[in-house]
Amino acid sequence: MVETRLTGRIFLAAATLAGTALAPALANAEPAAEANWSTLNLTVSSAxxxxVPRNAVLNCHPAGGTHPHALSACQTLNAVGGDLTKLTEAQSTCNFIHKPVTYTARGTWQGRPVTFEKTYSNKCIADASTGKVFAF
Structure with a gap:
């Protein structure tokens, strides 16, 4: 009986020490996982x-948020390393009607701050330039 209690106490002490030793390692692991997290608050506004301006939240790594095309939008952003200024206009048959629209993004991309704002001459050109990123 004494041996059982002694063994139980030794096991409890060993488990406590192991948990204490792992706590700093786990604390240091969290920022690395958080660094991969990306969240952007996106806005589409018209002149x-x-x-009324439209808004969506885009989460990447993993894809989600309120954005209806989160996976496609994240893939587009992954291709440019989260730098929205590197998005270029794709081939399109947009007209040249001047009806300005402003696309804004604020948040973080893999731990780095993101601030983006660009006014396009119309929604067609804006969408052709940004893919699914602002398609909400």
């Missing part, structure tokens, strides 16, 4: 004051 027309009658139109």
């Amino acid at each position: 027309n004051r009658d139109e």
